[in-house]
Amino acid sequence: MYKGIECKIYPNQEQENLIHMTFGHTRFIWNEMLEMLNARYENNPDLKLLSYTALSSMIPQMKREFEWLKDVDSVAIQCAVKRLSETFDRFFKGLSKHPKFKSGKFVRQSYLSTIRGNNIRFNHNQRYIKLPKLGWLKCKNSFKHIENARIKSVTVKRKPTGHYYISVLVTRENQALPKTKQSVGIDLGVSDLAITSDGQKFASQRLHLKYQKQMRYWEKRMARRGLAAKAKGIALREAKNYQTAKRHVARLHEKISNTRKDYIHKITTTLVSQYDSISIENLKTTNLMKNHALARSIASQSWRQFRNVLKYKCDIYAKQLIVVNLHKTSQLCSSCQFDSGKKPLNIRQWTCPQCSIHHDRDINAAKNIMIIGLGQALVK
Numbered sequence: 158m159y160k161g162i163e164c165k166i167y168p169n170q171e172q173e174n175l176i177h178m179t180f181g182h183t184r185f186i187w188n189e190m191l192e193m194l195n196a197r198y199e200n201n202p203d204l205k206l207l208s209y210t211a212l213s214s215m216i217p218q219m220k221r222e223f224e225w226l227k228d229v230d231s232v233a234i235q236c237a238v239k240r241l242s243e244t245f246d247r248f249f250k251g252l253s254k255h256p257k258f259k260s261g262k263f264v265r266q267s268y269l270s271t272i273r274g275n276n277i278r279f280n281h282n283q284r285y286i287k288l289p290k291l292g293w294l295k296c297k298n299s300f301k302h303i304e305n306a307r308i309k310s311v312t313v314k315r316k317p318t319g320h321y322y323i324s325v326l327v328t329r330e331n332q333a334l335p336k337t338k339q340s341v342g343i344d345l346g347v348s349d350l351a352i353t354s355d356g357q358k359f360a361s362q363r364l365h366l367k368y369q370k371q372m373r374y375w376e377k378r379m380a381r382r383g384l385a386a387k388a389k390g391i392a393l394r395e396a397k398n399y400q401t402a403k404r405h406v407a408r409l410h411e412k413i414s415n416t417r418k419d420y421i422h423k424i425t426t427t428l429v430s431q432y433d434s435i436s437i438e439n440l441k442t443t444n445l446m447k448n449h450a451l452a453r454s455i456a457s458q459s460w461r462q463f464r465n466v467l468k469y470k471c472d473i474y475a476k477q478l479i480v481v482n483l484h485k486t487s488q489l490c491s492s493c494q495f496d497s498g499k500k501p502l503n504i505r506q507w508t509c510p511q512c513s514i515h516h517d518r519d520i521n522a523a524k525n526i527m528i529i530g531l532g533q534a535l536v537k
């Protein structure tokens with residue numbers, strides 16, 4: 158969801174002093190609160206850890222006591238408290254070590270500040286960034302294409318080189334594709350991998366057939382060479398010929414898998430750019446297990462992958478994926494909903510006895526999937 162972008166900044170002397178002061182003050186608040194929490198725990202180990210809300214409600218009190226805390230970015234002070242609270246949370250979950258006191262001796266120093274209104278923003282050409290208390294700072298690179306609205310937080314740091322950097326956390330750019338107002342249903346099949354309700358068919362690649370010969374050739378050799386090595390008392394990982402055959406088999410598998418992946422990416426990209434709402438059947442693994450036909454079980458691998466990739470693309474490109482439970486999709490007429498009963502798999506086309514529309518079996522199923530999907534989307 159977010160990404161960090163780092164850039165060198167050039168603070169003037171006054172800004173540099175203020176950055177150092179912020180390092181110091183955020184460190185001070187961290188150490189003060191840590192000491193207080195440690196003391197509280199020593200006095201009574203049964204007390205629950207104070208929440209972030211409880212801790213941050215102590216900040217005003219501390220500011221009254223140590224007035225100079227007000228000289229630096231107040232959000233950075235809050236962030237230090239928040240980080241301490243989060244570190245304690247992680248510590249109690251066993252995910253990190255007990256929080257430690259921070260020392261000013263380290264060359265690497267940093268503080269974090271998060272967005273509040275427009276306290277952090279770039280100027281029009283993104284050559285300068287405005288940070289709380291510091292004002293405008295010159296950046297080395299231009300943060301082109303980053304609208305101010307995408308900024309979440311900024312970490313100001315000094316590196317061991319003595320140079321200053323900011324790391325800006327921004328939301329990922331909007332990757333939503335233009336809306337087309339089109340809906341589609343997709344039927345997944347064996348001879349065609351995907352069939353759309355408006356009649357597009359994406360043929361199955363039949364890769365297992367395409368590479369069958371080569372695969373058999375190398376698999377046989379692998380087995381034979383394995384046996385030969387055993388007979389000679391050579392360990393398999395030492396048997397060069399066997400390893401060569403094994404590598405060939407592995408490469409073929411990789412080739413099949415990559416080709417399939419590329420194809421699925423191509424189809425799903427086409428689909429998410431053409432349609433706003435995509436309905437697809439819910440694949441029940443139990444049904445697939447029952448079916449022993451090799452072609453079907455191989456196709457099922459592609460179906461799963463197809464659905465996963467489609468789901469992920471719908472997410473990032475802001476399209477709707479509707480998963481429907483199959484119900485008589487191959488026996489109902491998508492035009493008049495007449496149920497003309499089960500049809501064996503070899504029947505590829507049929508005519509509806511009620512409305513006499515001639516159907517392609519798969520396209521009709523895809524249309525039904527779309528109808529059910531759109532109905533489901535309305536209910537939600």
Ligand SMILES: [Zn+2]
Nearest residue numbers: 490493509512
């Ligand atoms: Zn009909």
